[in-house]
Amino acid sequence: MVCSSYLRTVIVQGVNIQKVAEGLLQFPNFRKGLKTVSTATFLSDRIFPSGRRMMVDTSATGNQGPTTNKSSPEKDDNGGCASGGWKSEDGKLGCGYSSFRGKRASMEDFFDVKTCKINGQTVCLFGIFDGHGGSRAAEYLKENLFKNLMNHPEFLTNTKVAISETYQQTDSDFLESGKDTFRDDGSTASTAVLVGNHLYVANVGDSRTVISKAGKAIPLSEDHKPNRSDERKRIENAGGVVMWAGTWRVGGVLAMSRAFGNRMLKQFVVAEPEIQEQELDEEFELLVLASDGLWDVVPNEDAVTLALSEEEPELAARKLIETAFSRGSADNITCIVVRLYHHQSPPPTIEPQIQTDDTQTQTEIQIQTQTQTQTQNENENETKTGPIDG
Template sequence: MLCNSFLRSVSLRAGNIARYTELRHLSYIWRGLNAPQCLTYLWDCKSTITRKMMVDSGATAKGGPVIDILPEKDDDGGYASGGWKSEDGRLSCGYSSFRGKRASMEDFYDTKTSKVDGQTVCLFGIFDGHGGSRAAEYLKEHLFENLMKRPEFITNTKLAISETYQQTDRDFLESEKDTFRDDGSTASTAVLVGNHLYVANVGDSRTIISKAGKAIPLSEDHKPNRSDERKRIENAGGVVMWAGTWRVGGVLAMSRAFGNRMLKQFVVAEPEIQDQEIDQELELLVLASDGLWDVVPNEDAISVAQTEDEPEAAARKLTETAFTRGSADNITCIVVKFHHDKRKPEETHQTFIENSEETQQTFEVNTEETQQTFKENTEGIQQTSKANPGETSKYCKSNPEESQQS
């Protein structure tokens, strides 16, 4: 016999799932409206909601306006690529983002390099939105900025990453509390602090490295049918069911994510973190949304990336490969190549000058020693010839060939 409190609990959870599903249907209807007058009306509504969000979340004029189309994307959000090299020449980075067959773009990415407490840090992130793009956009705008402000970022990087992920998730949910949206996002990030690489993951985006030519995953996809994830969800009172694929509550096809307020009790934003020491065998790093990983295995991704010298070209080739293999999703990836024993051009030039001067000095010393030795040997031979002319004459007659060579 079931108690009343249990029945109430089941009813509430069912109601939440039903409301979540209803919101998703509204989202699909939103995307399906193509008439110009409908788009104009929806845009006006969105602008009103955005202004209200800025007031409710404490945004100030200093923060500037909300920009929906990011500068690095082309006009329709279809394609973007770029890259950069570190000042010390030790690494280079390239990115490529492609809307693909989707009607809208929900992938975002971020690459940063900065100095924190005198230490050079590089940060790379892939954010794959679902149910809308706002969560992924929020992560691009805030996640790394929040991380670099943590006082323990350099001294305890793992703790800083874990706490920043979860606090940023709470901040995002707070900023969205008065809206009708309930979208979410993955986050797969790589943070390089000095000679140490930290990879943190929430959701089904993925980060891998190439070490001595071998593809090694540094994150594991958060899928609801993962035994440990399924156990965690069920212990929290949730359910994992099959609906075309394994889904939390029959709705969400991943077990961890930012946002997703209606499923937040089960779908957490706590990252799994792996760290790796940078050594001579570490060749490159690839981060990508599931639009790539759905059709390109880890080993193939490394093989494709290694065919290009420049990381931007490698990233573009990866997105093209995923698209030609039939990916139906947005496709975004970042490729980072490590160049070991590289120094600044001025350092290399100075070393060349120093080595040239040292070589010249060594050559002059050796030349003087060779001349002195030759002179001494010549004088010795002449003295011997004068002192023993008879023996020298006999030797020359008995060894004419050697004498001729001498």
């Protein structure tokens, strides 16, 4: 049975590689054309064009009214970049977010930003969810994780316990919701919860959160990679194996050691978060949360330096996206920048907005249609044992 399953996996992977090769050969003129376009021109004209604008409601209402951006197109099927931002009523905190499909055929990144008052206490929540094997798990987290957390009875009194229990319960709920399907997708989660001046950063997977203190980048999460010594030991103690298959993978399949979902590997790939707590003072300037599409090509120090170069957090988030893409990121790229203004005067409030790309050329649209069709065919043929990257 094992040999047969492994053989089927190798065959399917071989077919997928052949399809990718055929796709590359099919568009030589387009690839040559891309090389003649400067990076700056492509980014300014394609990622952030002056297109239609969509309003985002970011005002908290009621005693416990979490703000959501449900009207925001986190998944942009046309390949454009969604971006926006908001500021707190007292002007001490600003948030900018940006999400780009990049070179991938489909978008599997989601993000969530919420602000509310609970028992008179201001609470802000920021999350990056990077799906793999499909977008269903990431979308489920965007819709449910923070809602479940704020409903936890110890959310304000014992926040770290509430986060840990909510993460694992939400994972169980997701697996239960898909028990009758044949899908086995998963997602990372890197979240920052700000309760007053207390910051709680929780991480599952290889998305990451970094904070800037007096201009220095300090990681508040450590990527969950299978070859991390403590993670490898945990997996092997549970009866699993870490193998090299292009990169280190759990069972030769999954390129991260913790994730939501991934039913077939759940014994080894847990959704228990690592949590760091930080009391914020005036030396802390900003937070950067991002999927690995950014961190694969932008070191922590570069991300902080780039974000600090822009007063407006939305512009900072967009600059990070541009930089990651120009440096060759081949993944979906999503980031959130949270700026802490403390006692300084914040920049003028801008109108929260979403920008999307309406101005694609017919060639790009045709290529995306071809790629999406190819991806759908591949998904129909994929097995539960194929290599998965975040």
